[in-house]
Amino acid sequence: MSDLLRMRDxxxxxxxxxxxxxxxxxxxxxxxxGEIVGIAGESGCGKSTLxxxxxxxxxxxxxxxxxxxxxxxxxxxxxxxxxxxxxxxGASMVFQGAxxxxxxxxxxxxxxxxxxxxxxxxxxxxxxxxxxxxxxxQVGLPAARARAYPHQLSGGQKQRIMIAMALACRxxxxxxxxxxxxxxxxxxxxxxxxxxxxVHELGxxxxxxxxxxxxxxxxxxxxxxxxxGRVVEQGPSKLVFGEALHPYAxxxxxxxxxxxxxxARYAPSGLPGDPPxxxxxxxxxxxAPRCPRVIDDCTRAVPELRSFGGDRQASCIRVGQP
Amino acid sequence: MTLATNxxxxxxxxxxxxxxxxxxxxRYVLGKVLGSLASLAFVLVVNFFLFRVLPGDPARNxxxxxxxxxxxxxxxNKTYGLDQSVPQQFLTYLxxxxxxxxxxxxxxxxxxxxxxxxxxxxxxxxxxxxxxxxAIIGVxxxxxxxxxxxxxxxxxxxxxxxxxxxxPEWWLGLLLIAVFAVGWGPIPGIFPTGGLHSVxxxxxxxxxxxxxxxxxxxPVITLTLAYLADYSLIMRSSLLDELGEDYLTTARAKxxxxxxxxNRHAVPNALLPTTTVIxxxxxxxxxxxxxxxxxxxxxxxxxxxxxxxxxxxxWVLQGTFMVASAGVIAANLVANLLYGLLDxxxxx
Numbered sequence: 229m230s231d232l233l234r235m236r237d238x239x240x241x242x243x244x245x246x247x248x249x250x251x252x253x254x255x256x257x258x259x260x261x262g263e264i265v266g267i268a269g270e271s272g273c274g275k276s277t278l279x280x281x282x283x284x285x286x287x288x289x290x291x292x293x294x295x296x297x298x299x300x301x302x303x304x305x306x307x308x309x310x311x312x313x314x315x316x317x318g319a320s321m322v323f324q325g326a327x328x329x330x331x332x333x334x335x336x337x338x339x340x341x342x343x344x345x346x347x348x349x350x351x352x353x354x355x356x357x358x359x360x361x362x363x364x365x366q367v368g369l370p371a372a373r374a375r376a377y378p379h380q381l382s383g384g385q386k387q388r389i390m391i392a393m394a395l396a397c398r399x400x401x402x403x404x405x406x407x408x409x410x411x412x413x414x415x416x417x418x419x420x421x422x423x424x425x426x427v428h429e430l431g432x433x434x435x436x437x438x439x440x441x442x443x444x445x446x447x448x449x450x451x452x453x454x455x456x457g458r459v460v461e462q463g464p465s466k467l468v469f470g471e472a473l474h475p476y477a478x479x480x481x482x483x484x485x486x487x488x489x490x491x492a493r494y495a496p497s498g499l500p501g502d503p504p505x506x507x508x509x510x511x512x513x514x515x516a517p518r519c520p521r522v523i524d525d526c527t528r529a530v531p532e533l534r535s536f537g538g539d540r541q542a543s544c545i546r547v548g549q550p
Numbered sequence: 551m552t553l554a555t556n557x558x559x560x561x562x563x564x565x566x567x568x569x570x571x572x573x574x575x576x577r578y579v580l581g582k583v584l585g586s587l588a589s590l591a592f593v594l595v596v597n598f599f600l601f602r603v604l605p606g607d608p609a610r611n612x613x614x615x616x617x618x619x620x621x622x623x624x625x626x627n628k629t630y631g632l633d634q635s636v637p638q639q640f641l642t643y644l645x646x647x648x649x650x651x652x653x654x655x656x657x658x659x660x661x662x663x664x665x666x667x668x669x670x671x672x673x674x675x676x677x678x679x680x681x682x683x684x685a686i687i688g689v690x691x692x693x694x695x696x697x698x699x700x701x702x703x704x705x706x707x708x709x710x711x712x713x714x715x716x717x718p719e720w721w722l723g724l725l726l727i728a729v730f731a732v733g734w735g736p737i738p739g740i741f742p743t744g745g746l747h748s749v750x751x752x753x754x755x756x757x758x759x760x761x762x763x764x765x766x767x768x769p770v771i772t773l774t775l776a777y778l779a780d781y782s783l784i785m786r787s788s789l790l791d792e793l794g795e796d797y798l799t800t801a802r803a804k805x806x807x808x809x810x811x812x813n814r815h816a817v818p819n820a821l822l823p824t825t826t827v828i829x830x831x832x833x834x835x836x837x838x839x840x841x842x843x844x845x846x847x848x849x850x851x852x853x854x855x856x857x858x859x860x861x862x863x864x865w866v867l868q869g870t871f872m873v874a875s876a877g878v879i880a881a882n883l884v885a886n887l888l889y890g891l892l893d894x895x896x897x898x
Contacts (some may be wrong), residue, residue, distance in 0.1 A: 283803050315805035323803075328796040331815050333822075333893055343804040377894040527840075 231299065232401055232433045233259040233319075238294035240277055240286060241407045251290075253457040261400065262431045264424070266444030266465065268480060269454035270503045275437045276324065279403050282435070283315050292357065298401070317347040320394040322387075322423070324406035324437075325374045329390060330378040337374025340364075340393045347397050363392040367422050384415035391423055395430070402427065404436045408443070420447060444483040445469035450539075453477040456504045456514030457531060463540035473542035485499045488532070490513075513544070521546045573782070578890050578897045586883040593875040598643050601867045602636065608656050608861055609644055613779075621780050630656060643868070650879045652872070653865030657858070662869040665854065670836065670873075673850035675766060676843070677835045680773030685828045688778050692785025692824075697812055699790060707782060715779030720841040723772040728766060740767050744847035769846040773839060777831070786825050789820040833881025837874040 240252040252274040259265050267275045280286045281296050284303050296303040298319060303311065320343075323329040331339055339362060341356040351359075353461045361371030367388040378386055387407060394402050406424060408416040424447045436442050444451050444465060451468040453461040453476065461474040472478040479499040501518040504510060512519050512527035519526065525545060533543040609626045627633045631642060646653060652662035691711065695704035714722070733739030742765050747753070751761040792798065793816070801815045802808075838852025851870055858866035890897045 285799060285803055310809065312805040315564055317805065321800075321803050323796060323800060329800045331797045331801070331819070332895060333818055334815075342806075346805055379895045 232261045232263075233257070233435070234295070234297040234300075235278075235281075236297070238278065238281060238292065238296060240274070240281060241291045242287075243289050243291060246507065250509070251457055251506050252281075252517050254294075255454075255459055257452060257459070259401070259433050259435055261374040261433050262428075263450070264427060264434045264436060264448045266448035266451045267435065267437045267454060268439065268441045268444055268451055268468075268477075270439060270480075272506070273454045274457040274506070275454050276405050277457075279321075279387075279435065279437055280403050282401075282403055283321065285321075286310055297516070306521065309466075309542070313347070316343045316399065316515060318399055319401040319403060320399040322390045322394045322402060322404040324409055327383065327386065329409060330386060332378055335375055335377060335420065336381070336389045337364075337376075340374070340389065340396055343393070343396050356434075360392075363395055364389075366395065366426060367392045382415075383411050384419055387411060387415075387419050388422060391419070391426070395426065395432075398430075399432065401433045404434060406437055406439070409438070414445075419491050424446075424541045440471055440484065441481050445481075453480065456509060457506055458514065458530075458543065460515065460544070461540075461542040463542075467538075467540060469550075473536060473540065474515075474544045474549045475521050475546070477542070479520075505535040553878070575643075575897050579778060579861045579887060582883055582886045582890075586879050588883075590876065590878050593872070593879070594644070594647065597871050597875070598640055598800035599870050600871070601862060601864050602639075604859075604861050604862050606866065608632070611861055615649045630654075631767065647868075647872070652869040655866045656863045657861050657866070658863075662865045665866060666851065666869050666873055668839075669849060669851045669854045672848050672853065673838045673843070674835065675771055675851060676848055677773065677839050679766070680770050680777060680839075681828075681831055681835055683770070683774045684777035685781050685831075688773070688781025689821075689824060689828075691778070691782040692787075693789055693812070693817060693820075695782070696786045696789035696793070696820075696876065697816075699793070704786075711779035711782045714775045715783070717776070717840075719772060719839075720845050722775060723842055723845040726768050726772055741765075744845075746761070746848055765893075769842050769848060772845075773842055780831065781824065781829065784885065785820065788823045789816060792816045792820045795819075822889065825888055825892060829881050829885030829888060830878070831881075832884075833878040834874075836877035 238252060238255045238257075239250065242249040242251055249455070250408065254276055255274075257265070259280075267278065269275050277290075278288065281292050282298070282303065284296075286292060292304055294304075296316065301310075301314075303314070323485045330336060337357070337360045340360045341360055344356045344359055357374075360374050364371050364373055367387040369385060369388055370391070371379070373385070373389075378389075381389065386547060387410075390407070394404075404423065408419050413421060420443065423434075426432075436444060436448060441451070441453075445468075448465045451465045452459055453468065453472075453474065455476050461468060461472060461477040463473075468477055472481050476499075483499070499518060504514045504517075510527070512529055513519070513531050516522045516526040523546070531543045531545050533541045534547070535541050536547065564775070608630070609623045612626075613623070624633065631639055634642070643653075650663070652666070654660065654663050655665055658665060688711075691707045695701075695707045698704055727743050728734060729737055731739045731743040732740045734764075743747070744765075746765055747758065747761050748765075752758045795816075798811060798816055801811045806814070836851060838850045838855070840852035840856055842848070843850040843852045844856075851873070854866065855870040855874075856862075858870065
């Protein structure tokens with residue numbers, strides 16, 4: 229039983245003039261204290277949208293149903309005062325594209341200190357200053373960088389600032405939304421190393437969102453694969469990456485070939501077609517139009533998420549069939 | 551995980567960085583000041599030739615309708631140095647201007663610098679007050695409207711701004727005179743129709759100051775309303791540009807109140823373009839407001855310039871033009887320096 233984060237039947241619908249757009253549909257997700265869970269999927273599959281509901285950061289035009297329980301309390305229905313107290317102190321975020329997630333006209337040190345002062349008004353400037361220096365050194369930056377403005381830092385440094393900022397109030401949960409997407413491969417490895425090291429060291433729970441299944445497989449305990457706003461497969465990360473059940477998860481993991489695997493080298497695999505438009509979802513299984521194993525039954529009803537033992541679930545009627 | 555840094559090394563690095571930052575802002579300031587001086591020199595040259603190509607002969611225009619001998623015309627031209635060759639006149643002009651001598655007005659026969667100083671105060675009071683009021687109210691309207699975009703306040707303020715913006719300011723002024731100075735229906739005309747003070751006012755006393763304020767009420771309201779949209783619309787659109795920015799989501803995720811997210815994060819970034827517009831329009835204060843000065847009979851710099859065009863009164867034209875240009879150039883410099891202070895990205 230997970231006690232940190234429990235999402236039950238969460239759906240998010242954007243209301244627009246052209247009609248309702250379901251971006252997330254009936255998602256269940258659990259996360260334990262100190263556990264790292266990855267959410268994988270293509271752009272537009274609803275993974276960032278799902279993450280935004282954890283701190284109720286979804287845009288005002290969105291309607292959310294279901295339950296998002298953080299330490300047993302429903303984030304979606306709690307009072308604004310309660311929610312503000314929970315934000316950053318209980319759960320913080322490392323946003324995608326640190327390029328724009330920092331205020332361009334404030335020193336990064338002040339931006340890191342801001343939530344410290346906010347959630348503990350007793351903190352003196354001196355204490356906050358020391359804490360900022362400590363946080364910066366934790367992410368491998370000299371404390372003097374606190375005086376820098378965002379434009380004076382590289383992409384990797386900015387992402388480290390975001391991580392330091394996320395740790396500022398010692399949260400129990402960190403939601404990392406594509407934390408390394410804008411970075412080159414070497415810097416990406418450094419940032420991930422810093423992030424996972426700190427999460428293990430501090431025992432923080434983390435929800436990590438990425439389109440890169442190989443990154444998630446390295447870092448996470450469990451992986452949730454999303455497609456068309458729904459969970460299509462979830463399970464221990466090694467199994468989801470190595471022996472996926474759902475054809476989409478399989479295609480996703482085949483898109484990141486393992487080094488030294490001759491089969492992957494000679495049979496480069498890609499998935500034809502585009503992810504579905506949430507405003508015009510196909511009937512039945514959303515993946516059916518792109519699925520190599522599709523049969524007529526796939527388009528009749530939305531497949532249920534079924535258990536396959538060992539904490540594995542997949543929503544595909546073809547699993548187990550020849 | 552922790553990267554050990556020698557504190558003294560870190561401090562030294564910080565010091566070096568701080569001094570580099572000061573130096574880079576110093577260099578930025580120096581560059582902008584030199585640029586402004588170059589513009590000023592350019593204006594000084596253009597200023598002379600611009601008015602020499604105007605049609606009309608000052609001596610003939612002043613003596614229009616009267617009999618004057620050739621000798622008298624020649625004497626007039628000699629007094630004002632108009633008999634010299636143009637290059638010679640130019641050199642005299644340069645020399646005098648650099649010594650602060652703007653020449654003698656042909657029409658009024660007093661030093662131009664004196665004339666400009668007399669006219670400067672009414673213009674500063676009228677246009678300066680209106681610009682500052684319009685900027686403050688406009689920025690406030692823009693912020694409130696943009697933050698709740700599409701709301702009742704936004705619709706009302708944008709609609710009003712646009713209506714006032716498209717209204718000719720002299721017409722608005724006439725309307726206000728008709729209603730509040732002359733009186734209309736049950737509304738009594740309590741304000742004066744024009745001028746800067748009453749005939750019996752004693753300058754320098756409290757009653758004199760109040761009298762001037764009473765005379766300036768309608769013209770200041772007119773100009774404030776006319777200028778309002780300049781600030782409210784630009785503030786609104788630059789804040790709207792910021793609304794979708796990711797750093798605002800970061801600020802919200804931190805648990806800040808909506809009003810703090812707005813005032814501490816969104817507004818400082820959105821104020822950058824508005825600051826430039828405000829600083830530049832303050833530069834135009836010394837150019838005067840010709841139409842409103844005319845409608846409300848306020849003896850300001852705008853009227854002085856228009857009068858001087860008729861003669862043509864070269865020295866007054868040159869003087870008012872010089873003051874107006876210097877105002878704009880100075881305001882431009884202030885805008886640049888301010889921008890460098892407000893936006894760390896500009897100075898590095």
